[in-house]
Amino acid sequence: MPSLPPCAELHLHIEGTLEPDLVFTLAARNGITLPYADAADLAARYAFTDLQSFLDLYYATMDVLRTEEDFADMTRAYLRRAAAAGVRHAEIMMDPQAHLARGIPLKTCVDGVASALATSEAEFGISTLLIAAFLRDRPAAEALAVLRDLIAMKAPIVGIGLDSAEVGYPPSLFAEVYDVARAAGLRCVAHAGEEGPPSYVWEALDVLRVDRIDHGIRCLEDEALVERLVGERVPLTVCPLSNVRLRAVTGLADHPLPRMLERGLNVSVNSDDPAYFGGYLDDNFAAVEEVFGFGPADLALLASNSVRSAFLGQARRDLLLGEIEAWRTTRTPSPM
Numbered sequence: 001m002p003s004l005p006p007c008a009e010l011h012l013h014i015e016g017t018l019e020p021d022l023v024f025t026l027a028a029r030n031g032i033t034l035p036y037a038d039a040a041d042l043a044a045r046y047a048f049t050d051l052q053s054f055l056d057l058y059y060a061t062m063d064v065l066r067t068e069e070d071f072a073d074m075t076r077a078y079l080r081r082a083a084a085a086g087v088r089h090a091e092i093m094m095d096p097q098a099h100l101a102r103g104i105p106l107k108t109c110v111d112g113v114a115s116a117l118a119t120s121e122a123e124f125g126i127s128t129l130l131i132a133a134f135l136r137d138r139p140a141a142e143a144l145a146v147l148r149d150l151i152a153m154k155a156p157i158v159g160i161g162l163d164s165a166e167v168g169y170p171p172s173l174f175a176e177v178y179d180v181a182r183a184a185g186l187r188c189v190a191h192a193g194e195e196g197p198p199s200y201v202w203e204a205l206d207v208l209r210v211d212r213i214d215h216g217i218r219c220l221e222d223e224a225l226v227e228r229l230v231g232e233r234v235p236l237t238v239c240p241l242s243n244v245r246l247r248a249v250t251g252l253a254d255h256p257l258p259r260m261l262e263r264g265l266n267v268s269v270n271s272d273d274p275a276y277f278g279g280y281l282d283d284n285f286a287a288v289e290e291v292f293g294f295g296p297a298d299l300a301l302l303a304s305n306s307v308r309s310a311f312l313g314q315a316r317r318d319l320l321l322g323e324i325e326a327w328r329t330t331r332t333p334s335p336m
């Protein structure tokens with residue numbers, strides 16, 4: 001039996017699920033010559049020194065995504081792997097501007113991902129929602145124009161996010177984008193406190209008025225911020241293996257996850273860009289289970305935090321919470 005409880009994955013960039021083998025398959029299909037000898041040669045480049053060193057490769061590699069079918073195949077490959085990991089609900093981010101900048105129409109990337117998501121529950125048992133993330137190192141005016149296009153085309157998105165290079169691009173730059181999204185009935189999340197300071201988490205809360213913070217690990221540097229996050233039960237979608245690979249922490253043993261749980265923060269575990277960071281959701285759970293000695297009650301708490309923090313309807317939420325409780329019960333020795 002997998003050690004992962006039934007779970008929701010809330011912090012996942014679909015372009016970050018592009019495995020080296022699929023990169024080569026798509027390149028061949030689209031007549032693209034890659035600057036790597038083979039998939040192993042590409043995988044050998046996945047040694048990052050910080051967020052930017054990862055982003056450089058991430059944006060370069062996604063150039064193999066050209067057609068709707070490419071986006072659908074990438075998404076289906078993630079869903080198949082996530083189902084094997086035990087994921088029961090996924091809220092998936094995509095980066096439309098990264099594709100528009102390469103001349104790929106908005107409709108191609110949105111329809112491609114959405115077509116795979118449409119059959120996910122029947123095919124893989126995973127309910128899904130789609131989040132359009134904006135690149136904070138590009139102009140806010142561009143994000144606003146793309147948001148208006150997404151709304152006009154009735155793109156099947158539940159919300160918006162904010163990602164890419166963090167330091168130097170505070171959330172407040174995107175205040176108008178978030179106001180427009182909220183007025184259109186969209187949910188709001190933003191990366192903050194991954195490499196950026198606690199002040200970016202404050203801005204995401206106060207200016208963008210987000211429903212969730214992606215990462216947020218640097219919140220522990222600011223006691224007043226911790227109290228605010230705990231008091232409002234703000235979800236923090238933490239990505240342990242990502243933080244290790246991008247050197248946001250020196251090693252998993254130094255990761256703040258146990259301290260965040262001890263402080264009563266509403267944290268979940270997620271994989272971020274699993275093709276690049278050495279693991280899907282089950283790998284992240286296995287790593288924190290081993291390094292922190294987490295037992296079934298800890299793992300079930302992380303899983304139930306994920307489900308309660310999802311933008312899910314009540315019925316599916318209750319079903320998944322019931323599955324988590326059943327999982328916990330079978331793993332917890334009953335008193336004699």
Ligand SMILES: Nc1ncnc2[nH]cnc12
Pocket residue numbers: 013016051058163164165191194242272273
């Ligand atoms: N971990 C991450 N942080 C910021 N932007 C990203 N885009 C994809 N993965 C990201």
Ligand SMILES: [Zn+2]
Pocket residue numbers: 011012013163191214272
């Ligand atoms: Zn992320």
